[in-house]
Amino acid sequence: MPILIDPIDLAARLEAERDAPAGTPRTRVLDVRWTLAEPDGSGAYRAGHVPGAVYVDLDAELADHSATGEGRHPLPSEAAFERAMRRWGLRDGDTAVVVDDAAGMSAARAWWLLRHAGFGDARIVDGGLAAWRAAGLPLEQGDVVPEPGDATARFGAMPVIDLDEADALGASEGGVLLDARAGERYRGEVEPIDPRAGHIPGAVSAPAAGNVAGDGRFLPAEALRARFASLGVDEDHPVAAYCGSGVNAAHEVAALAIAGVEAALYPGSFSQWSNHPERPVATGASPGGDA
Incomplete structure (x- = not known):
């Protein structure tokens, strides 16, 4: 896929698909505008988005903040995520395309x-909105409210791993636990939000920013394979990724998938x-x- x-x-x-008959599977665009510094991306979305795109609230719909002890962005429940999918207008058989800035x-x-969740066809816009703008494509303003x-x-x-499994993988001789945060956070030089600085013992630094080129597009599959191979990743041993709270680690999992490697996500992550x-x-x- x-x-x-x-x-x-x-x-x-x-x-x-503009004039496709009602009920025909369609391409649905989901705008996931979010950063740690600006978690509410709704204003930026309303100012300009891919025509027809529905705003996705990462904090409210892609996480469950009522869960305790599971990090800053615990995974939503299956039922809650299904409700979100339906609010976005997704129907089984559609193609879901996600985009951010x-x-x-x-x-x-x-x-x-x-x-x-087993949704059949989900894709990421390569290069995000920057690439959309660079191609001279139009933006739409305001809110889009689709039919449920x-x-x-x-x-x-x-695949998903938990706290104990992350511990075991970090200590493993065969598997690789990748830390997708910036290098200075991995090294413990700065920690803007979590209570302790540093990384999970045994984890290898692999900042998610290294998965993309200067234009924000993912590196070619061959380059990603070479990058991860240099970090000890191969197809014969388990691989998992974490970050601060499980958001950027999903980018690492996507990059690994492009490289042909299946990787688990540690949702709790360093938080x-x-x-x-x-x-x-x-x-x-x-x-x-370091000693």
């Missing part, structure tokens, strides 16, 4: 959840790990921490 879609190809699909860093969370859909969610299609005082934290550039 394709992971990415080019903005030109998306525009062509939307144009071709951050090189896919937040949109990948929606992509991952759609795949986890009938999509179903059945979680379990994507969960660092809140457990009994769990050690390593600092420095090496996986095991």
Whole structure:
């Protein structure tokens, strides 16, 4: 199943489906505008989005903040995510295309959840809104409120690991636990939000920003394979990714999938790990921490 879609190809699909009969499977665009600094992306969405795109509230619809002890962005329940999918107008058989203005860093969370829910065709706009604008494609203003859909969610299609499994993978000789945060957070030089600085012992630094080129598009599959191979990743051993709260780690999982490697997501990520005082934290550039 394709992971990415080019903005030109998306525009062509939307144009071709403009006069499709009611009930015909369609391409539905989901705008996941979110950053840690600006979590409410609704204003930016209303100011200009891909025509027909529905706004997705990452904090409210792609996470369950009522869950305690599971990190800053716990996964939503299956039932809650199904309700969100239907609010977005998704119907079984549609193609869901997710987009953001951050090189896919937040949109990948929606992509991952759609795949986890068993939704048939979910893709990320390669290069995001920057690539859409660069192609000279139009933007639409205001809100889009679609007719409710009938999509179903059945979680379990994507591998997930928990706190103990992340610990075991970090300590494993064969598997690889990738830390998708910026290098300075991995090394423990800065920590803007979590209670302790550093990384899960044994984890390898692999900032998600390294998955994309300067234009925000994902690196070619061959380049991603080479990048992850240099970090010890291969197809014969388990691989998982984490970040601060499980958002950017989904981007890492997508990049690994483009490279042909299936990887698990640790949703609790460092925001969960660092809140457990009994769990050690390593600092420095090496996986095991500097002496």
